[in-house]
Amino acid sequence: MIPAAFDYVRPGSLDEAVRALHEGGEDAKVLAGGQSLMPMLRMRLATPSLLVDCSRLGELRGVRDDGDAIVIGAGTPHHEVMHDALVRAHAPLIATVTATVADPAIRHRGTFGGSLAHADPAADLPTAALVLGAQFSIVGPGGRRTVAAADFFTDFFTTALAADEILESVRIPKLGDGWSFDYQKFNRTAQAWAIVGVAAAVRRSNGSIAEARVGLTNMGAGPLRASATEAALAGAGADGIAAAAEQAAQNTSPTSDLHAQADFRQHLARVLTRRAVTNAARF
Amino acid sequence: MHRISVTVNGTTREGEVEARTLLVHWLRDSLGLAGTPIGCDTSNCGACTVLMDGRSVKSCSVLAVQADGSEVTTIQGLANGEWHPVQKAFKECHALQCGYCTPGMITAAVDLLGENPDPTEEEIRHGLEGNLCRCTGYHNIVKAVELAAGEMREAAK
Numbered sequence: 001m002i003p004a005a006f007d008y009v010r011p012g013s014l015d016e017a018v019r020a021l022h023e024g025g026e027d028a029k030v031l032a033g034g035q036s037l038m039p040m041l042r043m044r045l046a047t048p049s050l051l052v053d054c055s056r057l058g059e060l061r062g063v064r065d066d067g068d069a070i071v072i073g074a075g076t077p078h079h080e081v082m083h084d085a086l087v088r089a090h091a092p093l094i095a096t097v098t099a100t101v102a103d104p105a106i107r108h109r110g111t112f113g114g115s116l117a118h119a120d121p122a123a124d125l126p127t128a129a130l131v132l133g134a135q136f137s138i139v140g141p142g143g144r145r146t147v148a149a150a151d152f153f154t155d156f157f158t159t160a161l162a163a164d165e166i167l168e169s170v171r172i173p174k175l176g177d178g179w180s181f182d183y184q185k186f187n188r189t190a191q192a193w194a195i196v197g198v199a200a201a202v203r204r205s206n207g208s209i210a211e212a213r214v215g216l217t218n219m220g221a222g223p224l225r226a227s228a229t230e231a232a233l234a235g236a237g238a239d240g241i242a243a244a245a246e247q248a249a250q251n252t253s254p255t256s257d258l259h260a261q262a263d264f265r266q267h268l269a270r271v272l273t274r275r276a277v278t279n280a281a282r283f
Numbered sequence: 284m285h286r287i288s289v290t291v292n293g294t295t296r297e298g299e300v301e302a303r304t305l306l307v308h309w310l311r312d313s314l315g316l317a318g319t320p321i322g323c324d325t326s327n328c329g330a331c332t333v334l335m336d337g338r339s340v341k342s343c344s345v346l347a348v349q350a351d352g353s354e355v356t357t358i359q360g361l362a363n364g365e366w367h368p369v370q371k372a373f374k375e376c377h378a379l380q381c382g383y384c385t386p387g388m389i390t391a392a393v394d395l396l397g398e399n400p401d402p403t404e405e406e407i408r409h410g411l412e413g414n415l416c417r418c419t420g421y422h423n424i425v426k427a428v429e430l431a432a433g434e435m436r437e438a439a440k
Binding site: 001002003004005006007008010031034035038039041042043051053055079102103104105106108109190191 | 285302324332339346412414
């Protein structure tokens with residue numbers, strides 16, 4: 001279908017973009033890579049009055065080293081993120097997860113920040129951001145503010161971003177040596193969204209798990225931490241993983257839809273958690 | 284209306300477009316480049332894949348106005364006096380039946396081989412994940428990409 005008509009501006013700077021978005025009012029939207037927005041426009045699920053095209057803003061693009069963290073520009077395309085040397089060295093989970101997003105053509109256009117700001121409950125990157133303790137840098141008419149990943153995702157397709165704010169970059173702390181990672185994504189067909197996904201970050205010490213973080217994709221309105229599993233994994237050896245993973249679906253209320261019933265999603269969360277932690281722990 | 288200038292298949296093309304005009308509609312309806320088909324409304328099928336500044340994109344998921352200033356290559360711009368090695372290999376391996384997915388499949392394969400000149404079968408299957416074929420079961424498509432990869436590596440020696 002042809003999208004409903006809208007106005008379009010391509011600001012030359014982030015400041016101009018914020019101004020255009022603010023002046024455009026409630027129905028003005030940011031256009032980044034467009035890989036989620038464009039299908040919504042075509043199906044007329046979204047009918048913005050104005051698109052503010054941020055896809056060429058150099059300020060939003062690239063990855064830089066910031067001492068104890070790396071900073072990923074929100075407008076950096078997935079393809080660049082997954083091949084970036086800093087990402088691969090300091091946040092390899094991001095590279096692993098990004099490689100599972102959609103397909104190559106979509107990863108050429110779609111952006112890291114676009115995926116986070118769109119906040120699809122089935123999206124993979126929000127879970128990785130949550131597990132890694134990412135900090136979101138947001139720019140609006142009033143200036144900059146920072147929001148932790150745990151506070152950024154507020155509901156289905158809803159974030160802490162106000163209508164006139166733009167996600168500028170995401171700061172990802174370097175976890176340092178001793179950590180390893182895995183992402184398990186369950187879907188049924190090529191390029192499909194996760195029915196459930198599980199991200200695991202594990203730090204081993206003296207032959208057992210010293211610390212583990214487990215994040216769940218599509219087990220609620222936004223990404224979740226499997227806190228009970230994380231607690232049970234502290235100090236566990238290889239033989240403790242299965243029992244800890246049994247608690248992965250605690251306090252989750254996933255949706256039932258045509259892909260899966262809620263109880264099947266909870267089953268998947270337990271199975272995928274066992275696999276992801278086992279792979280990450282590398283016993 | 285927005286004035287755009289895009290290098291399409293090596294030629295500068297200019298036009299006036301509405302903001303909502305999709306790149307694929309501009310290519311087909313304004314430039315007459317109907318070799319790039321539209322297969323779906325959901326960005327899944329990849330039939331409309333073209334190269335934009337050298338990388339594969341789904342032209343149903345890019346606004347024409349966003350292509351302003353860029354270089355676009357469609358299936359109709361791949362041959363250079365003779366067919367592109369991937370086009371030849373698709374013919375050789377009978378990598379199509381109805382042919383509807385073929386322009387996107389070939390364009391995506393050209394991008395894949397540009398990044399990875401010697402892909403494994405698994406890498407080819409993953410690399411073409413964004414392109415759906417409802418006829419062939421993909422088997423001959425994978426064989427064609429393997430054949431083209433070999434031909435292109437030989438030619439580059």
